[in-house]
Amino acid sequence: MNPRPFALCVYCSASTADPGQLALAARVGTEIARRGWHLVSGGGHVSMMGAVATAARAGGANTIGVIPKHLVHREVADVDxxxxxxxxxxxxRKQVMEDRADAFLTLPGGIGTLEEFFETWTGGHLGQHTKPMAILDPGGHYTGLFTWLTELRDRGFVPQQALDLITVTPDLTEAFTALAHPPSAVPIRDIG
Known part of the structure; x- marks a missing residue:
């Protein structure tokens, strides 16, 4: 019996119409399929969330969408x-996504994406999971956030060990390499 394929949870925008961000999401979906991985997503068929899932399926990846019933129509549930x-x-929704995933990738997004990222990151820091986490940020969407988090580290509010759990990179290949390995085996980039 073959083990279940690796499953990557992707957090990203369900609202932007920016062509560059949609193209980034599609590249991520294509890479998930190329690696033979499964996609776990927020279950919407809109914006970046839809672009990741559509590209992953186009490449032959299995997609698992998880959506709360009150968003089924708002985010146009990914019935495909x-x-x-x-x-x-x-x-x-977040618990099912976390349970079904082997790793987490955060792309540009707004408050919902940030909330998912922070909850997953907090869970990793508290030892609730040991799954790899990366942020793919080729356009500097999260630069201000990590500048602030570094200041919080310097003031003693965020331990360096917590920051070390996250790979932040503009490079798709580097992000996927980090996601394929447990956090202890991933060389962490200095975000400070």
Whole structure:
């Protein structure tokens, strides 16, 4: 019996129409398929979320969408997913996504993406999971955030060990290499 394929959870915007961001999301979906991985996503068929899933499926990847019932129409549920899980709440959505994933990739996004990223990062820092986490940021979307987090580290509010759990990179290949390995085996880039 073959083990289940590696599953990557992607957090990203469900609202932007920026062509560059949509192209980035499509490149991520294509790379997921090229590696023979599964995609775990927020289950919407809009914006970057839809672009990742569409590109992953086009390349032959299995896609698992997880969406709370109150967003089924708002985010136009990705009914083309190989598996579409509809949850009662956002909290349940995030738990299912975390449980089904082997690693987490954050792309540019807004408050929902940030909330998912911070919850996953906090869980990793507290030892609730040991799954790799990366942020793919070729356009500097998160530069201000990590400048602030570095200041918080310098003031003693965020330990360096927490920052070391995240690979932040503008390079798709570097992000996927980091995601394929447990955090202890990933060389962490200096974000300070």
């Amino acid at each position: 997913s190989d598996e579409l899980v509809v949850t009662d709440t956002m909290r349940q």
